[in-house]
Amino acid sequence: MTMYNYRDFFTSELAQLHQEGRYRVFADLEREAHSGIRAFDHRAGRRITIWCSNDYLSMGVHPEVIAAARVALDQYGAGAGGTRNISGTSHEHVLLERELADLHGKQSALLFTSGYVANDAALSSLGRLLPGCVIFSDALNHASMIEGIRRSGAEKRVFAHNDWRDLERQLASVSTSRPKLICFESCYSMDGDFAPMAAICDLAEEHNAFTYVDEVHAVGLYGARGAGIAERDGLLDRIDMFQGTLSKGFGSIGGYIAGSRDAVDFVRSFAPGFIFSTALPPSVVAGIRAALRHLKEDGSSRLMLAMRTASLKAKMLANDIPVLPSPSHILPVMIGDATLAKAITDQLMAEFGIYIQPVNYPTVPRGTERLRITPTPLHTDEDENALVAALVAIRRQSSRWRELAQATQPDSAVPIVEGVT
Numbered sequence: 166m167t168m169y170n171y172r173d174f175f176t177s178e179l180a181q182l183h184q185e186g187r188y189r190v191f192a193d194l195e196r197e198a199h200s201g202i203r204a205f206d207h208r209a210g211r212r213i214t215i216w217c218s219n220d221y222l223s224m225g226v227h228p229e230v231i232a233a234a235r236v237a238l239d240q241y242g243a244g245a246g247g248t249r250n251i252s253g254t255s256h257e258h259v260l261l262e263r264e265l266a267d268l269h270g271k272q273s274a275l276l277f278t279s280g281y282v283a284n285d286a287a288l289s290s291l292g293r294l295l296p297g298c299v300i301f302s303d304a305l306n307h308a309s310m311i312e313g314i315r316r317s318g319a320e321k322r323v324f325a326h327n328d329w330r331d332l333e334r335q336l337a338s339v340s341t342s343r344p345k346l347i348c349f350e351s352c353y354s355m356d357g358d359f360a361p362m363a364a365i366c367d368l369a370e371e372h373n374a375f376t377y378v379d380e381v382h383a384v385g386l387y388g389a390r391g392a393g394i395a396e397r398d399g400l401l402d403r404i405d406m407f408q409g410t411l412s413k414g415f416g417s418i419g420g421y422i423a424g425s426r427d428a429v430d431f432v433r434s435f436a437p438g439f440i441f442s443t444a445l446p447p448s449v450v451a452g453i454r455a456a457l458r459h460l461k462e463d464g465s466s467r468l469m470l471a472m473r474t475a476s477l478k479a480k481m482l483a484n485d486i487p488v489l490p491s492p493s494h495i496l497p498v499m500i501g502d503a504t505l506a507k508a509i510t511d512q513l514m515a516e517f518g519i520y521i522q523p524v525n526y527p528t529v530p531r532g533t534e535r536l537r538i539t540p541t542p543l544h545t546d547e548d549e550n551a552l553v554a555a556l557v558a559i560r561r562q563s564s565r566w567r568e569l570a571q572a573t574q575p576d577s578a579v580p581i582v583e584g585v586t
């Protein structure tokens with residue numbers, strides 16, 4: 166009798182990842198709260214500089230945030246103690262949901278344990294329970310939206326990335342009597358581009374569609390109070406449901422949706438991903454509330470990030486580092502080959518003490534592997550110069566990178582970061 170060999174299966178699948186240069190290796194880091202951008206690398210046994218954190222505004226190490234979380238930890242202990250319905254709702258959760266609703270100009274908000282869970286739970290429930298629902302999804306939507314939509318079982322129409330004319334054609338082909346959900350992101354994390362949100366809102370009104378926007382890479386960062394691109398563009402009241410994360414601009418962990426009282430209450434009442442999972446610890450929530458309060462009132466971190474981004478981008482372009490066109494705080498440098506991207510980031514770490522994670526398939530399509538550089542308000546001119554010098558040195562040595570770069574179009578635009586206030 167032949168017996169299935171589990172070990173062979175796992176080793177051969179992993180070998181395939183190694184062969185394609187896609188095997189992901191964890192950095193073993195200890196981030197320093199006092200510097201925010203440096204960490205001790207346990208593998209190399211030395212300090213390195215982080216250039217790929219999604220704690221975009223360094224709120225995770227902000228003194229007000231740490232102090233609020235510390236006080237709440239002493240006051241409430243380490244965990245929530247249950248799901249939101251069964252003993253897990255603390256006053257901190259109630260207050261944060263009110264503050265998130267206020268941020269987005271909506272009646273209600275609902276917390277989840279991550280942004281991924283928020284998308285998956287909300288979209289799978291909306292798509293499953295809205296009768297005959299059709300979901301229109303941008304081609305570059307995040308895996309969490311794709312998964313939520315898939316699990317909803319609803320009919321799905323993918324429109325070309327940011328192409329509102331394609332969306333219009335597809336909306337027109339579906340009967341007005343059916344519920345329609347338009348799902349998109351406001352800032353796409355791998356290319357750093359923005360959605361044509363006003364045009365999508367116009368179409369939604371015309372076709373009686375429900376707009377669901379993921380502002381994960383924009384909340385905290387754009388708009389006068391940090392509500393994101395919809396706030397920046399004056400569109401808060403034209404979006405039906407916002408989804409955001411608390412792990413990037415707000416520097417912690419968790420996700421949320423915000424919308425009308427009934428729509429949010431519907432998700433709260435029907436989404437298994439919300440109902441059956443333990444609530445975030447109140448100390449974490451208290452830290453997030455401090456970050457939110459700070460970012461609503463004080464735009465200085467946003468301004469510093471915009472200035473750092475513009476300055477780094479200008480230096481990279483001046484030194485022939487092929488930054489892709491990106492109007493946002495995300496600076497993608499195209500490599501175009503998984504093995505090369507990994508070799509470049511290994512060299513950055515080993516020779517220069519610079520940590521940038523390569524981004525490979527399936528996060529981005531094959532052949533578009535890249536470095537994704539994310540400045541923060543805490544990086545200095547010296548950090549910036551060291552990064553550019555390292556990239557220039559590696560590029561000078563790598564004929565393969567120079568060859569591949571000729572096929573891509575670097576951003577020749579004036580290095581201004583749009584709309585960061």
Ligand SMILES: Cc1ncc(COP(=O)(O)O)c(C=O)c1O
Pocket residue numbers: 279280281282284307309350354379381382410411412419420
């Ligand atoms: C567009 C987008 N949506 C959702 C998520 C998931 O958010 P979280 O990291 O809070 O789970 C991510 C994560 O990077 C993302 O890029």
